[in-house]
Amino acid sequence: MLLRLSFPFVLALLGWAGGHLADQPVLGLAFGFGGGVLAVSTELLFNRHSLWALLGGAAGFLVGMVCARFLAIPLGRFAVVSELRLDMIPYVALGYAGLAIGLRRGSAFTFSRVVDAVRERPASGYAKILDTSAIIDGRIADVCETGFVEGPFIIPQFILRELQHIADASDPKKRTRGRRGLDILRKIQKMSGVDIHILDEDFPRIREVDEKLVALARAHNGKVVTTDYNLNKVCEVQGVGVLNVNELANALRPVILPGESMKVHILKEGKEQNQGVAYLDDGTMVVVEQSSRLIGKKVDVSVTSVLQTTAGRMIFGKPRDENGPGDD
Numbered sequence: 001m002l003l004r005l006s007f008p009f010v011l012a013l014l015g016w017a018g019g020h021l022a023d024q025p026v027l028g029l030a031f032g033f034g035g036g037v038l039a040v041s042t043e044l045l046f047n048r049h050s051l052w053a054l055l056g057g058a059a060g061f062l063v064g065m066v067c068a069r070f071l072a073i074p075l076g077r078f079a080v081v082s083e084l085r086l087d088m089i090p091y092v093a094l095g096y097a098g099l100a101i102g103l104r105r106g107s108a109f110t111f112s113r114v115v116d117a118v119r120e121r122p123a124s125g126y127a128k129i130l131d132t133s134a135i136i137d138g139r140i141a142d143v144c145e146t147g148f149v150e151g152p153f154i155i156p157q158f159i160l161r162e163l164q165h166i167a168d169a170s171d172p173k174k175r176t177r178g179r180r181g182l183d184i185l186r187k188i189q190k191m192s193g194v195d196i197h198i199l200d201e202d203f204p205r206i207r208e209v210d211e212k213l214v215a216l217a218r219a220h221n222g223k224v225v226t227t228d229y230n231l232n233k234v235c236e237v238q239g240v241g242v243l244n245v246n247e248l249a250n251a252l253r254p255v256i257l258p259g260e261s262m263k264v265h266i267l268k269e270g271k272e273q274n275q276g277v278a279y280l281d282d283g284t285m286v287v288v289e290q291s292s293r294l295i296g297k298k299v300d301v302s303v304t305s306v307l308q309t310t311a312g313r314m315i316f317g318k319p320r321d322e323n324g325p326g327d328d
Contacts, residue, residue: 011039015035061099130159135155227247266298
């Protein structure tokens with residue numbers, strides 16, 4: 001600091017001595033001192049601001065000068081302005097404003113941000129934002145593995161935090177679900193052809209995770225991948241695209257028509273009297289009339305109706321041979 005303070009005075013003395021040779025000692029003194037101040041100011045600017053900030057400041061200063069030039073031309077037509085040299089005010093004001101804004105904007109620009117933006121930017125198509133329920137469900141990993149659905153997938157940090165919180169829960173069931181979700185994520189990340197982007201973007205003013213997902217989907221023009229029925233409805237109401245894994249699974253299930261037959265294993269009683277309940281391999285519930293006595297048996301069932309909803313599918317039927325217990 002001492003060197004910086006003394007440097008302008010040293011140059012002032014040199015300028016004063018050189019000015020004596022041309023019989024202009026005062027002018028030499030002024031030029032030397034001004035040059036020293038300019039050199040120290042430049043050095044301080046380079047130390048305090050990055051190269052991009054200085055370039056931004058220079059660009060902002062030039063833009064300010066150009067704007068001031070266009071503003072000073074009409075002002076110069078007034079005699080009072082010309083006499084008092086008020087036309088210099090736009091140059092000083094806009095030049096300073098452009099320099100300050102350019103320094104601020106330029107300091108925010110870094111190559112690392114550009115690289116991160118390129119890495120985080122989806123390669124093509126719309127972004128698919130994974131919800132906690134879709135990750136824990138696991139079927140989205142199977143779909144990605146087939147190649148029918150490719151990236152880019154976006155996983156925000158607040159979803160990872162929610163998964164970690166579930167994985168650390170005291171309840172064994174919740175802990176198992178959370179760890180399963182983390183394993184599914186690792187599985188998807190290892191797949192070739194699937195782009196996974198972890199985003200730090202958050203919405204501190206929004207508390208609910210579902211609302212954060214909706215805001216993130218709007219910000220990135222993406223769609224939410226979920227199995228949550230309520231989140232599905234919230235996205236639809238707010239005009240955000242949603243990909244429901246349950247709907248995809250329902251669309252890919254074999255079409256079962258009334259009158260077809262199937263063999264099912266009656267596991268338990270139904271809600272209504274004399275009903276039995278069975279399940280297909282994909283988890284579809286089959287409600288069989290007049291089969292409560294057949295619990296624990298395999299029964300040939302004739303399909304009477306199929307109920308299809310966004311939450312799943314239910315099949316209703318009755319035993320083809322009501323007189324026999326079926327096969328064990």
